[in-house]
Amino acid sequence: MFVYIYRERTEDGRELLFDHGAQYFTVKKPEVQKLVERWQMSGLVAEWRGRFGTLDVQTGNFVEDTVGANFHS
Numbered sequence: 001m002f003v004y005i006y007r008e009r010t011e012d013g014r015e016l017l018f019d020h021g022a023q024y025f026t027v028k029k030p031e032v033q034k035l036v037e038r039w040q041m042s043g044l045v046a047e048w049r050g051r052f053g054t055l056d057v058q059t060g061n062f063v064e065d066t067v068g069a070n071f072h073s
Contacts, residue, residue: 024048051064051065052064052065053065
């Protein structure tokens with residue numbers, strides 16, 4: 001599995017992290033579920049509990065996407 005995390009600092013010194021890993025995946029087979037459970041126990045994957053949204057390039061503000069909230073199980 002490949003995960004790319006991009007780091008950048010804002011003008012005021014805050015650090016921004018951008019995770020470009022897999023956006024999501026679905027498990028359908030029991031043997032894959034066992035593998036994912038091992039990944040979870042190892043801290044390699046986790047269910048996303050954060051907010052969905054976009055970054056407004058003109059204002060620099062985060063705009064929450066309420067539609068994305070429907071992706072939670």
